[in-house]
Amino acid sequence: xxxxxxxxxxxxxxxxxxxxxxxxxxxxxxxxxxxxxxxxxxxxxxxxxxxxxxxxxxxxxxxxxxxxxxxxxxxxxxxxxxxxxxxxxxxxxxxxxxxxxxxxxxxxxxxxxxxxxxxxxxxxxxxxxxxxxxxxxxxxxxxxxxxxxxxxxxxxxxxxxxxxxxxxxxxxxxxxxxxxxxxxxxxxxxxxxxxxxxxxxxxxxxxxxxxxxxxxxxxxxxxxxxxxxxxxxxxxxxxxxxxxxxxxxxxxxxxxxxxxxxxxxxxxxxxxxxxxxxxxxxxxxxxxxxxxxxxxxxxxxxxxxxxxxxxxxxxxxxxxxxxxxxxxxxxxxxxxxxxxxxxxxxxxxxxxxxxxxxxxxxxxxxxxxxxxxxxxxxxxxxxxxxxxxxxxxxxxxxxxxxxxxxxxxxxxxxxxxxxxxxxxxxxxxxxxxxxxxxxxxxxxxxxxxxxxxxxxxxxxxxxxxxxxxxxxxxxxxxxxxxxxxxxxxxxxxxxxxxxxxxxxxxxxxxxxxxxxxxxxxxxxxxxxxxxxxx
Numbered sequence: 001x002x003x004x005x006x007x008x009x010x011x012x013x014x015x016x017x018x019x020x021x022x023x024x025x026x027x028x029x030x031x032x033x034x035x036x037x038x039x040x041x042x043x044x045x046x047x048x049x050x051x052x053x054x055x056x057x058x059x060x061x062x063x064x065x066x067x068x069x070x071x072x073x074x075x076x077x078x079x080x081x082x083x084x085x086x087x088x089x090x091x092x093x094x095x096x097x098x099x100x101x102x103x104x105x106x107x108x109x110x111x112x113x114x115x116x117x118x119x120x121x122x123x124x125x126x127x128x129x130x131x132x133x134x135x136x137x138x139x140x141x142x143x144x145x146x147x148x149x150x151x152x153x154x155x156x157x158x159x160x161x162x163x164x165x166x167x168x169x170x171x172x173x174x175x176x177x178x179x180x181x182x183x184x185x186x187x188x189x190x191x192x193x194x195x196x197x198x199x200x201x202x203x204x205x206x207x208x209x210x211x212x213x214x215x216x217x218x219x220x221x222x223x224x225x226x227x228x229x230x231x232x233x234x235x236x237x238x239x240x241x242x243x244x245x246x247x248x249x250x251x252x253x254x255x256x257x258x259x260x261x262x263x264x265x266x267x268x269x270x271x272x273x274x275x276x277x278x279x280x281x282x283x284x285x286x287x288x289x290x291x292x293x294x295x296x297x298x299x300x301x302x303x304x305x306x307x308x309x310x311x312x313x314x315x316x317x318x319x320x321x322x323x324x325x326x327x328x329x330x331x332x333x334x335x336x337x338x339x340x341x342x343x344x345x346x347x348x349x350x351x352x353x354x355x356x357x358x359x360x361x362x363x364x365x366x367x368x369x370x371x372x373x374x375x376x377x378x379x380x381x382x383x384x385x386x387x388x389x390x391x392x393x394x395x396x397x398x399x400x401x402x403x404x405x406x407x408x409x410x411x412x413x414x415x416x417x418x419x420x421x422x423x424x425x426x427x428x429x430x431x432x433x434x435x436x437x438x439x440x441x442x443x444x445x446x447x448x449x450x451x452x453x454x455x456x457x458x459x460x461x462x463x464x465x466x467x468x469x470x471x472x473x474x475x476x477x478x479x480x481x482x483x484x485x486x487x488x489x490x491x492x493x494x495x496x497x498x499x500x501x502x503x504x505x506x507x508x509x510x511x512x513x514x515x516x517x518x519x520x521x522x523x524x525x526x527x528x529x530x531x532x533x534x
Contacts, residue, residue: 003131003161004029006169007095008037010138014177016066018042018414019095020050020057024070026097026110026159042414042443044407045435047074051081051152052404052433054092056394056411059214060372064145065411068095072110075117075156080401082121085152088234088397089209089261091145092152093138094118098127100160114156125154131161132169139176147180148284148307149261150209182284182307189311191302192258192280193318196226199256201328205268207261208234210308213392218312225319229332235385236400238267242386242529246335248273256280260308263288267398270295282308339386341529351524352500354380357452358387360503361422364448364511365390368420372412376405377429378459380452382528384424391419403432406449410436410516413445420511421447427478428457430518434486440516441491448510448517451483454525462527487518495519 008030011019018040023031034041044050047069058065069078075096085092099108118125124144128137137155145153196202204226211232212219223230229250235241239248251257252274259281264271271279271292278301281292289303343359365371365388373390375381381402385395394408402425409423430451440447461476484494493513495506503521510517 001166001169002029002033003134003164003166003169004033005036006131006166006171007134007138007157007162008033008039009171010135011066012037012039013171013174014138014142015063018057019066019068020044020053020411021068022047022050022070022074024074024097026071026099026162027068027095027157029162030068030095030157042410042439044439046433047077048081049407049433049436049439051078051085051092051094052407053411053414055081055085055088055090055404056374056408057415058090058092059088059394060392060412060415062214064091064093064142066093066095069097070110071097071099071114072112075112075114079118079121081404082118082152082154084397084399084401084404086121086123087208087399089150089207090152091150093141093145094122094152094154096154096156097162098156098158101129101158102160114154118154121152122154123149123151125156127156127158128161131164131166134161135170135172136176139172142177143180148182149288181310182305183310183314184282184304184306188302188304189314189318192282192315193320195256195280195301196228196258197320199228200325201254202226202228202256202258202325203250203254203332204228204230204258204260205262206230206232206308207263208232208397210261210312213394215309215312221316222312223329225316227325227329229329231332231336233262233267234395234397235382236267236396236398237382239269239273240530242339242382244336245338245340247332250332250335251277258282259292260312263398264292264295271299275299280304282306282311339529341386347524347526349524352497352503352521353524354383354452354526354528355387356500357450357503357521357523358383358424360507361424361450362388363504364507365420365422370416370419372416372419372421374405374408374412374421374423374425376408376423377402377426377452378457379462379525379528380424380426380454380458381405381429383452386529388422388424390422402429405429406433406436409447409449410440410443410445413440413447414443423447423449425449425451426458427451427453427455427481427483430483434483435490437487437492437516437518438490446514446516448507448519450507450519451521453483453520453522455480456525458525461525482520484518484520487516491515493517498522
């Protein structure tokens, strides 16, 4: 048995059936081992794409997803999406090839000290030193990725260990891969419950790992039990998330905020929006608890070391709300719905507007028995978040990185083959990983990419217009490239739409094509909504 075989058998024991990967010399033994273990390899066109696909796959399956790339530049190409996974609290295991331990310091092919490179953007990064330890190393990595505050982990795999003959390696028992729970005492739980019960305008805010996609029905159950609004936050625009409308108004009026795993950072204006509000923070990560103390100071009434996923059901059971707060809950719901746009809004150019485009996509979603929405990009990605609603969604997340949406779509389709998957993105965003249309066609992953095409990097264009004026626009223009025709050449289905009257039929044909599809919609680039008060 080789080190590669022990590695792959351990992955299989953890329930891994699929790896998103781009090949390279140092990981060929692992590819060979996957053949015998019946683990599918989704072979991508870029290393970053493999990690983005794994990110969406993990969020939609609720499991640790695996990405695998080669050494050197291959490993370096994963840093951006690793940061995205870290910010979105997504458990991804990245496996990278590495030069042989026996050649350390001698200038081996693609020799690179990977661990210091990936450590800032992962929960755990390490380089095994013995092939016989691959089993326990995989178990530690998977357990770490999903325990506490979820996030990515990284194993650098030296080629001589991967290819070594071993006889004493052991595949861990399935229990070795299990997530470690972090609960709180009954007294602490009672304190949270009683504080919420006594509040007049309480709010519960949740981090990305607690969103509806990953905890179906649990947030609503918590809201009903506490008789308090429960809101997940996962946008890089934070309090100006278009999907949350005027939520800032609710935060400004709240007298108690219970924070379940949401980092207290720029997305919450560092907690400085209401000095009279008291906070209770439930956070498994010690550094994030320290950050909460730093930013909230005297407003922080209590801070508990616990995993919100482990205590949400306990909070439901312990809820002791006696006052009826339907008026407050309705008020918060109204704030969120105040998104400051209308489908009936028009523009002088007569072009399709982002609101009209999103409304047409929503009509398709409403017809689907199961749906997943991918929202990616600067300005149009924010429109998609505000104006569409599917059964589940994946967005570009708190990192603010764009470009992963095309990859998210493929990961989503592999995670839920029966779902109708729409990926909405701008014409700037789609260019990052355009070649993955070929990956989707090759892997029979039919989903629909809708490009809101305003022929520019509109988020930056809007900044320049606002801050410098229309006479100082530079570097944000894009061309009238026919992305739909390029997708046809890569094996997909293409549609080109310039007239609103043609949009619904084009979307319908794309859904029914049975292929990965690109609907290239020429639209007017207008600012994303930011609530009626902004």
